[in-house]
Amino acid sequence: MARQTNISSQTLCVLALLLESRRSWHYGYAISQHTGLKSGTLYPILVRLAEQGWLDTQWSVPEQPGRPPRHTYRLTKEGALAARARLADASAVRLTVPPRRAPVGG
Amino acid sequence: MLHLLENAAEYASTRISMWLASRVDPSRREWIDAMRAELDVIEGGWRKLTWVIGGVSLARRWHSAPSRSHDPASAALAALALCGRVAVTFIFAQAVFIGIELAVRILYGNVIHSSGKHFLLMTAVSAVVVLVDRARSGRSQIAASGRDRTPTGDTHEETS
Numbered sequence: 001m002a003r004q005t006n007i008s009s010q011t012l013c014v015l016a017l018l019l020e021s022r023r024s025w026h027y028g029y030a031i032s033q034h035t036g037l038k039s040g041t042l043y044p045i046l047v048r049l050a051e052q053g054w055l056d057t058q059w060s061v062p063e064q065p066g067r068p069p070r071h072t073y074r075l076t077k078e079g080a081l082a083a084r085a086r087l088a089d090a091s092a093v094r095l096t097v098p099p100r101r102a103p104v105g106g
Numbered sequence: 107m108l109h110l111l112e113n114a115a116e117y118a119s120t121r122i123s124m125w126l127a128s129r130v131d132p133s134r135r136e137w138i139d140a141m142r143a144e145l146d147v148i149e150g151g152w153r154k155l156t157w158v159i160g161g162v163s164l165a166r167r168w169h170s171a172p173s174r175s176h177d178p179a180s181a182a183l184a185a186l187a188l189c190g191r192v193a194v195t196f197i198f199a200q201a202v203f204i205g206i207e208l209a210v211r212i213l214y215g216n217v218i219h220s221s222g223k224h225f226l227l228m229t230a231v232s233a234v235v236v237l238v239d240r241a242r243s244g245r246s247q248i249a250a251s252g253r254d255r256t257p258t259g260d261t262h263e264e265t266s
Contacts, residue, residue, distance in 0.1 A: 027144065027147075028140060028141065028144050029144040029147060029148060029157070032157075038156070038157075038160040039141055039144075039157050039158075039160030039161055039164075040159075040160030040161060040162070040163040040164055041160070042160075043137055043140070043141055043160075043161075043164055044164065044167070046137070047134075047137055057140075067146055068143045068146055069143065070140075070143045070144065070146075070147070071136075071137075071139075071140030071143060
């Protein structure tokens, strides 16, 4: 029986962002700004996704001469399918969690 | 003044990023280079420094084989961490001693003299305790790495 990995909320944030515009390439700093993740959290997630085959990576040609090439990322087909499934699972879990009761006598 | 600090932060970020690149395992070098390349588009020295500081934790995860004798920075960090642990253990031991002293005073009167006289003894005991603990943890780490060797050290996601 296949074992499913638990995905952290940070990873889900990254997946959601990459899934929004699946065909375009994303820069690391832009992902960090959109998700609010620090570099020390973001890069291990990107490495893991790339190793799972969910992420395509590529060094982009710099737009201006003299600038270093930048690493860019986008979801693979498999990654997009998995991301949709995981995000759906996560939202289902959120919906099934019962809402907290309001304090009585307040 | 602020401009100077910004420049200093930018300079520090460049130096730290170079240090990170030299420290990580070659198999992870691409990812550190990816992180470093982003520095070029980040505006402001402080933001650059924050970005690079995040990479320090990556360097810890992805560091290449330890080379204490050749890496003065990590040796200094290790020494600092050891001093910190000795200090924490000392404070804990001192607090316990003061507690015992107070209890004895309350129960039997002024039997034990001021704990200040035991400062050197306490420091020595704390240092021995920390060193023994460090040796034990080092031995268990070696045993664990022999049993289960993970290249990244990423334990973020667990299987269920």
